[in-house]
Amino acid sequence: MKVPASTKSVMVCQNLPRGKRGRWLSWERDFDFLPGQIVGVTDDPNRPPRWYSLASGNKDSWASILFTPVDSGELSPILSRLVPGDRIWITPPQGSFLDKKKQAVWVATGTGVAPFLAMARSGFAGTRVLVQGARYLEDLYFREEWQKRLGKNYIACCTREQGVFDGRVTRYLESQKWPMDTHFFLCGSSEMVVDARDLLISQGIPFSQIVAEVYF
Numbered sequence: 001m002k003v004p005a006s007t008k009s010v011m012v013c014q015n016l017p018r019g020k021r022g023r024w025l026s027w028e029r030d031f032d033f034l035p036g037q038i039v040g041v042t043d044d045p046n047r048p049p050r051w052y053s054l055a056s057g058n059k060d061s062w063a064s065i066l067f068t069p070v071d072s073g074e075l076s077p078i079l080s081r082l083v084p085g086d087r088i089w090i091t092p093p094q095g096s097f098l099d100k101k102k103q104a105v106w107v108a109t110g111t112g113v114a115p116f117l118a119m120a121r122s123g124f125a126g127t128r129v130l131v132q133g134a135r136y137l138e139d140l141y142f143r144e145e146w147q148k149r150l151g152k153n154y155i156a157c158c159t160r161e162q163g164v165f166d167g168r169v170t171r172y173l174e175s176q177k178w179p180m181d182t183h184f185f186l187c188g189s190s191e192m193v194v195d196a197r198d199l200l201i202s203q204g205i206p207f208s209q210i211v212a213e214v215y216f
């Protein structure tokens with residue numbers, strides 16, 4: 001067994017497509033977690049788990065993750081083919097990507113929006129701002145829900161299609177004058193996280209106010 005002893009087997013109850021290539025995978029929730037935490041997931045106790053942010057609310061009856069299969073990846077293509085009734089192995093939730101601030105800006109690209117979805121669906125959205133980026137409009141995951149939840153505090157950015165802010169999330173961040181006490185939570189690829197962090201620091205935001213979760 002390559003999974004920790006605390007890992008348990010659960011049954012998949014949903015595996016739905018989202019956007020061009022995204023998947024929304026769910027199982028029955030019988031554990032507590034803090035929004036922003038991750039779980040290790042695998043289809044086989046002999047295959048090391050990969051990390052995924054919990055994307056559902058912490059009072060929802062199902063636990064869910066949002067992921068995109070990586071073409072050359074070992075696990076994610078397998079996860080994308082699972083059907084209800086299949087079994088997966090789940091580690092206990094862990095991680096410290098937790099937003100305890102009252103006022104913050106969330107920045108996400110691709111499936112990096114997952115922890116913010118968990119936070120919003122757990123009642124933590126308040127007056128927070130979400131800057132969400134994707135290449136294509138349909139990969140702005142849960143865009144309608146964000147529009148309803150956050151109104152003008154939701155900024156969608158797209159690099160290959162028109163209709164929302166034209167460009168990367170970093171271009172949007174650069175176009176704004178942020179109060180110096182703003183806290184930022186960044187989640188997605190290392191490229192986005194590094195670019196956004198460098199940019200915010202160059203704008204005078206203290207390093208200590210920038211928290212990041214890097215997926216790859």
Ligand SMILES: Cc1cc2nc3c(=O)[nH]c(=O)nc-3n(C[C@H](O)[C@H](O)[C@H](O)COP(=O)(O)OP(=O)(O)OC[C@H]3O[C@@H](n4cnc5c(N)ncnc54)[C@H](O)[C@@H]3O)c2cc1C
Pocket residue numbers: 038050051052053054065066067068069070072073074075076077111112114213214215216
């Ligand atoms: C803390 C943390 C949280 C994560 N949360 C999520 C999440 O909520 N949703 C999600 O989709 N992924 C998430 N990931 C990435 C996930 O753990 C896997 O790395 C991903 O699903 C690929 O696994 P694999 O076994 O298919 O690929 P592997 O065989 O393990 O790796 C193949 C290669 O793909 C690269 N890679 C990983 N993810 C991507 C990607 N999205 N696009 C392009 N290349 C990639 C890896 O760097 C590696 O070089 C998270 C990673 C970490 C560290």
